[in-house]
Amino acid sequence: MIRPATPEDSAAVIDLVVAAEMFSEDDAWLVEGMLADYFDGNKDDGHVCVIDDEGGTLGVAYYQPKPAADRVWDLTMIAVQPARQGQGRGAAMLRRVEEDLRARGQWLLLVETSALPQYDRTRAFYVKRGYDEEARIRGYWAAGDDLVVFRKALNED
Numbered sequence: 001m002i003r004p005a006t007p008e009d010s011a012a013v014i015d016l017v018v019a020a021e022m023f024s025e026d027d028a029w030l031v032e033g034m035l036a037d038y039f040d041g042n043k044d045d046g047h048v049c050v051i052d053d054e055g056g057t058l059g060v061a062y063y064q065p066k067p068a069a070d071r072v073w074d075l076t077m078i079a080v081q082p083a084r085q086g087q088g089r090g091a092a093m094l095r096r097v098e099e100d101l102r103a104r105g106q107w108l109l110l111v112e113t114s115a116l117p118q119y120d121r122t123r124a125f126y127v128k129r130g131y132d133e134e135a136r137i138r139g140y141w142a143a144g145d146d147l148v149v150f151r152k153a154l155n156e157d
């Protein structure tokens, strides 16, 4: 079941994103802060966090509007428990995100990832879901680690 996150999910979400290697243990505080801000007010500013919950926290997706753009959103975070990856859970969460935004007349969904080989499967995931690689910024995450931005139009312009 995919459902909105509650404050009680926070610890499990942090464990999940570290287990999925989306964040290192050292950077877990970033997610902790993001979730604290979410429940403290960002939720009211349009941010959305959903959980794939089936007898445990199996996945998470977080998306937020770009403040100065026209109906453009960022998929800030998506992760699935390592043992449950490759079973369609990420695709189901992404579908849920897109359907929500489409129903609200939103225009673009952007995703940032890395060009490093260890993210080959992550990039393939977005390509299979109809995302186009739109931009690369060299040396963005670190020297030799380029930013790759994917884009999907959710509605006709």
Ligand SMILES: CC(C)(COP(=O)(O)OP(=O)(O)OC[C@H]1O[C@@H](n2cnc3c(N)ncnc32)[C@H](O)[C@@H]1OP(=O)(O)O)[C@@H](O)C(=O)NCCC(=O)NCCS
Binding pocket: 020, 021, 022, 078, 079, 080, 081, 084, 085, 086, 087, 088, 089, 090, 091, 092, 112, 113, 114, 121, 122, 124, 125, 128
């Ligand atoms: C990327 C991620 C969210 C995809 O969710 P998922 O539930 O594993 O993916 P799905 O089962 O819906 O889709 C499977 C497709 O995604 C891709 N994929 C990406 N990572 C994968 C993984 N670890 N295992 C299996 N498939 C993966 C493959 O192209 C696969 O297609 P295939 O079965 O034809 O090879 C998930 O693998 C994950 O949490 N990865 C680690 C964290 C991460 O990279 N997050 C995104 C940061 S931008």
